[in-house]
Amino acid sequence: DAGITQSPRHKVTETGTPVTLRCHQTENHRYMYWYRQDPGHGLRLIHYSYGVKDTDKGEVSDGYSVSRSKTEDFLLTLESATSSQTSVYFCAIEQGTGNEQFFGPGTRLTVL
Amino acid sequence: AQKVTQAQTEISVVEKEDVTLDCVYETRDTTYYLFWYKQPPSGELVFLIRRNSFDEQNEISGRYSWNFQKSTSSFNFTITASQVVDSAVYFCALSGPYNNNDMRFGAGTRLTVKP
Numbered sequence: 001d002a003g004i005t006q007s008p009r010h011k012v013t014e015t016g017t018p019v020t021l022r023c024h025q026t027e028n029h030r031y032m033y034w035y036r037q038d039p040g041h042g043l044r045l046i047h048y049s050y051g052v053k054d055t056d057k058g059e060v061s062d063g064y065s066v067s068r069s070k071t072e073d074f075l076l077t078l079e080s081a082t083s084s085q086t087s088v089y090f091c092a093i094e095q096g097t098g099n100e101q102f103f104g105p106g107t108r109l110t111v112l
Numbered sequence: 113a114q115k116v117t118q119a120q121t122e123i124s125v126v127e128k129e130d131v132t133l134d135c136v137y138e139t140r141d142t143t144y145y146l147f148w149y150k151q152p153p154s155g156e157l158v159f160l161i162r163r164n165s166f167d168e169q170n171e172i173s174g175r176y177s178w179n180f181q182k183s184t185s186s187f188n189f190t191i192t193a194s195q196v197v198d199s200a201v202y203f204c205a206l207s208g209p210y211n212n213n214d215m216r217f218g219a220g221t222r223l224t225v226k227p
Contacts (some may be wrong), residue, residue, distance in 0.1 A: 042203055042217035099145045099207045103157040
């Protein structure tokens with residue numbers, strides 16, 4: 001158990017509304033990641049963080065922003081949600097010496 | 113660019129059969145890491161194994177074994193004597209030598225083990 005929680009676990013929202021997903025970790029890991037999981041695509045990296053206030057874009061960052069004001073929290077924001085952002089979102093931390101990633105339980109987001 | 117291909121979208125076997133999940137990767141890095149994750153019907157992602165590019169020894173863990181072959185850029189996963197609890201989606205993934213900002217996952221293989 002890597003001590004990762006995500007909130008909310010499920011959310012239904014409407015197109016055009018802002019949404020923020022939270023990832024919380026309790027073990028002081030430096031690297032944190034946000035992925036989305038869609039059928040046929042596996043997991044794709046949205047944004048990642050390599051420290052407090054240090055973030056960068058991943059493969060599918062358009063339409064998303066992130067913030068990390070504390071080591072333990074990594075927030076993912078959809079400024080104006082679209083139906084194409086309906087997905088399952090996973091947060092991950094990097095642990096170990098060989099780039100192992102451990103994932104949170106996921107957030108299922110539906111944008112109507 | 114890095115790429116992972118899991119050509120088998122779905123596999124169905126009967127309990128106690130052996131099954132191999134294929135994973136083929138592409139990378140220009142000489143140092144890289146390969147991973148397998150399991151996603152059971154409950155939805156969480158479970159880390160199974162990591163292999164670095166300099167270690168081509170095959171690994172066995174109980175009923176699970178992994179065959180890493182750099183010559184064919186493959187990292188295949190075999191479950192021996194499959195059980196119903198092995199039913200899940202399995203993902204193969206590849207990352208470069210540093211942190212995981214370039215990690216690539218395959219599309220996954222859904223394994224169904226029937227009693």
